[in-house]
Amino acid sequence: MTASTATDTATAVLRRCREIVTPGLRAAVARLDPASREQASYHLGWTELDGSPGNGGGKAVRPALALLSAEAAGATAAAGLPGAVAVELVHNFSLLHDDLMDGDTERRHRRTVWAQWGAPSAILTGDALLALAVEVLLEAESPHAARAAWLVTGTTRELIRGQAEDIAFERRTDVAVDECLAMAAGKTGALLAVSAEVGAVLAGADAALTAALRTYGAELGAAFQLVDDLLGIWGDPAVTGKPVLSDLRSRKKSLPVTYAVHHGGTAGRDLARWLTGTGTDTEPELRRAAALVESGGGRDWAAAEARRRMSLAEKALAGVELPDVTRAELVALGRHLTDREF
Amino acid sequence: MTASTATDTATAVLRRCREIVTPGLRAAVARLDPASREQASYHLGWTELDGSPGNGGGKAVRPALALLSAEAAGATAAAGLPGAVAVELVHNFSLLHDDLMDGDTERRHRRTVWAQWGAPSAILTGDALLALAVEVLLEAESPHAARAAWLVTGTTRELIRGQAEDIAFERRTDVAVDECLAMAAGKTGALLAVSAEVGAVLAGADAALTAALRTYGAELGAAFQLVDDLLGIWGDPAVTGKPVLSDLRSRKKSLPVTYAVHHGGTAGRDLARWLTGTGTDTEPELRRAAALVESGGGRDWAAAEARRRMSLAEKALAGVELPDVTRAELVALGRHLTDREF
Numbered sequence: 001m002t003a004s005t006a007t008d009t010a011t012a013v014l015r016r017c018r019e020i021v022t023p024g025l026r027a028a029v030a031r032l033d034p035a036s037r038e039q040a041s042y043h044l045g046w047t048e049l050d051g052s053p054g055n056g057g058g059k060a061v062r063p064a065l066a067l068l069s070a071e072a073a074g075a076t077a078a079a080g081l082p083g084a085v086a087v088e089l090v091h092n093f094s095l096l097h098d099d100l101m102d103g104d105t106e107r108r109h110r111r112t113v114w115a116q117w118g119a120p121s122a123i124l125t126g127d128a129l130l131a132l133a134v135e136v137l138l139e140a141e142s143p144h145a146a147r148a149a150w151l152v153t154g155t156t157r158e159l160i161r162g163q164a165e166d167i168a169f170e171r172r173t174d175v176a177v178d179e180c181l182a183m184a185a186g187k188t189g190a191l192l193a194v195s196a197e198v199g200a201v202l203a204g205a206d207a208a209l210t211a212a213l214r215t216y217g218a219e220l221g222a223a224f225q226l227v228d229d230l231l232g233i234w235g236d237p238a239v240t241g242k243p244v245l246s247d248l249r250s251r252k253k254s255l256p257v258t259y260a261v262h263h264g265g266t267a268g269r270d271l272a273r274w275l276t277g278t279g280t281d282t283e284p285e286l287r288r289a290a291a292l293v294e295s296g297g298g299r300d301w302a303a304a305e306a307r308r309r310m311s312l313a314e315k316a317l318a319g320v321e322l323p324d325v326t327r328a329e330l331v332a333l334g335r336h337l338t339d340r341e342f
Numbered sequence: 343m344t345a346s347t348a349t350d351t352a353t354a355v356l357r358r359c360r361e362i363v364t365p366g367l368r369a370a371v372a373r374l375d376p377a378s379r380e381q382a383s384y385h386l387g388w389t390e391l392d393g394s395p396g397n398g399g400g401k402a403v404r405p406a407l408a409l410l411s412a413e414a415a416g417a418t419a420a421a422g423l424p425g426a427v428a429v430e431l432v433h434n435f436s437l438l439h440d441d442l443m444d445g446d447t448e449r450r451h452r453r454t455v456w457a458q459w460g461a462p463s464a465i466l467t468g469d470a471l472l473a474l475a476v477e478v479l480l481e482a483e484s485p486h487a488a489r490a491a492w493l494v495t496g497t498t499r500e501l502i503r504g505q506a507e508d509i510a511f512e513r514r515t516d517v518a519v520d521e522c523l524a525m526a527a528g529k530t531g532a533l534l535a536v537s538a539e540v541g542a543v544l545a546g547a548d549a550a551l552t553a554a555l556r557t558y559g560a561e562l563g564a565a566f567q568l569v570d571d572l573l574g575i576w577g578d579p580a581v582t583g584k585p586v587l588s589d590l591r592s593r594k595k596s597l598p599v600t601y602a603v604h605h606g607g608t609a610g611r612d613l614a615r616w617l618t619g620t621g622t623d624t625e626p627e628l629r630r631a632a633a634l635v636e637s638g639g640g641r642d643w644a645a646a647e648a649r650r651r652m653s654l655a656e657k658a659l660a661g662v663e664l665p666d667v668t669r670a671e672l673v674a675l676g677r678h679l680t681d682r683e684f
Contacts, residue, residue, distance in 0.1 A: 153473045
């Protein structure tokens, strides 16, 4: 499969899945109390602050995985719908709380909920989305709904662990690469893993298939985080929507940075000094730091590790029976999400 | 039943139930990520900031209701244990988030989690307790575990609605008594209602019994809030642990205040002016405001309404079959919680 074929397939899959999940997501959000509903609708991109219609939400990658996972089990996408709605609600619960914790006033060039309505609103609306996610899943017409809900709540705690570690790492100077990978497995991998599994669980798939799908999602999550960290340094601001060299500007101990610090010899030691120093954020200085990450091997390692993780993801799928079309769609979606330019 | 008999029975019930629920609660909290575990253990009163053992937690009213509700259905208290653990976790999730939203730096003369560890910690630990509550309930060895979990997540959204309204009311001057009661039904009543029902649900009780227990918990919740609001004005600081006249100091639109404003004639109008004014918080001025609530009928109404709600609670129990000893314990517990001095 060429990169452009993967993109075409992935784009079509994402569009199809978004059409299936959006009515379910809207029906779920309509059940919220008025304040949470208003803020969630804005956050999801359905309405603007003046009440006019929004430009729609994000790519909805997690719902797409959930729907494909039902199809992987030989069921219809509809069988995975409560799972798709639930993982998107959990994802947005975490975004609402993370934006507040990180003090981010903008997301995708729009004001964040806490910046607009205040911290209590972001806390309460996030809480409501988490509770609603479980409710929706427990209402699924599947004898496996309770197991799916249990997986999602366990995943939520993994996500929380990852975010707590991420915050703790900001105050530490000795974070190892393995710790960083474990943090990303919680913060990014856990929800992608359960997304890739939940539809199959609802459809009553056997343990071999759900385990393979879970591994696919977890490895995709690791690859995605590595690529995201590369884009945080070398990404084109026009594509990422973030300032140039943004993760260096914030002195983020991302995966390529952490690798270079520990395994980059002289360049790594220079980088470590720069990270704890009080240098200015001029572009030449940030470019010099990026060069240290690169000469310390961080860029090459992260790119190779992302490829290795994606091949583990695809290998997991190769070991189980699933419809050819679904396998191709999962592979295309994974490649599309991790073959970004950096 | 005399007041002192009710107190003796209630004290014994609370002690017995605390002994049953504490090991389950400790086992649940032990599953949390290290940061959440440390903060939850402190918040629950099990450890102090220096790592020494704490003086134990609160009364654990909600777990007691959950265990009694299993017994009401003819099962053992143990059948209600996952429900008891879950409602206590949800209660503490809401306390962690509420303390942050309300900016309270102390709870029961101890620093609050957000004041000690920062806002992100209180948010994440609260989130983790909510997710864990559902997990524990879904692991219950009952064919009705999923229904119990669904009830608890719906209740959580009611609780969130109540808290959101409470915050919104602070900025309004026209809050009606009915709105105030509806807010309290969410913020206080919903979790007591599900606590009184969840054990019976897990034990497979019929709809008539679970509905009666739910009504008992909801009415107890209303009575409890009315009494709490009375204590917030006329309570003895040595008993309540709050400053004298504390709810007037904070200009809280509590139930007796709201009643007096709307139905208290001249006194009510004077009170409304005082609430929106910029007066000082001297004790004579606060005492004058308390006198306006009283002459406006707020104190008598709240006391009578609390009694009426408790009699509705007891009436709900009178209409269904349950073991005599459990009925007596539920009645005694309710009276103990609402027969406080004010």
